[in-house]
Amino acid sequence: MAKTSGPSKSQGALKPTVTWLKEPQHHDYPAAASYLSLIAGPKAVSRVVKALEEAPTVTFKAKDLLRAAALPLLPADDPDVVKELARVRAGTALSPCLVIRGSTKNGTTARIADGYHRICASYHLSEDTVVSARIARF
Template sequence: MKKNILTKDNIWLKEPEEHDFPAAQDFLELLFPSNQAQKIVEELKKAPTITKKSKDILRASKLTLLPESNIHVKENLKKVAKNKKLSPILLVRGQNGLIIADGYHRLCCSYYITEDLEVPCRLV
């Protein structure tokens, strides 16, 4: 994989895929009451897609970088190698840091490509 030619425009979709929102809600329901999680997801659906560097998202989330050997990270790296685009990441500002509601594996994948890669995301 030629890392130097990969940009946000050729590895990322412009908008999240529809199945990303129910996945985000499932995760958010572990942190918030169901009705609040649903409201957050509705906000994510309406939010504009912005870009942030993968290293900054990872730092703000306070999560550890998954290993390249992680099955989902590996699958996403294979997708990129086959010129298949990844879905933007869904983010929520939390009281104790950034919450990755959907896209943790995609974020880790992008970090392995280059930590300075601009990652499309929705942030509420």
Template sequence: MKKSTLTQDNIWMKEPEEHDFPAAQDYLELLLVPDAAKKIVEDLKKAPTIIKKSKDILRASRLPLLPETNIHVKENLKKVQKNKKLSPILLMRGQNDLIIADGYHRLCCSYYLTEDMDVPCRLV
């Protein structure tokens, strides 16, 4: 897909996929007690989908940009090439940074497509 044809609507789904929420909970249980992780995921399910720039999400998370050669980043880039849409990213505000509960590889993929990509996400 050419960069000139990249838009939020042809790259991203409007709502997260159902399997993203258990994945977010699994990750958050590494950072929080299970009941707190479960509550955050329940809040993510109810939160509206908002739009943020991929470069801003990456900066706020303080995570490194994964290489394009990362298997999951490559899989997501291939999905986009095949006109398959990516699921929105699930985010949580931390003490001093943003926690990507689910979608880190999708975020890196979108950054490689264009760092100014509008990314649908849920934020709590």
């Protein structure tokens, strides 16, 4: 798969660069569907997963994704964040995150359907680390 990189600089100190795959891995979609099935019915989940598969890959800063989802930053010693940070340091490309767009009209926040730990790991490198994502609406 093709890769893309996002800068990871913090207070002038060079941090590892996060490299992103151009496309999510196939197993990311069932993982997103599993989470989404807790908040929506099967038809809505199928529609949004298809929309995520067809959506372009875009980039946002880690801090913006966490704020839009109103989620806390997981600690750097969280076991899954540790795994993602190790992958970054090893130069392994990460899979783009799958995000459901929030709505100011409906008062809903964005939902990170897959990739929360990747976003948190990216933030720990720098809050301004560029994160690749696919975004769709419910």
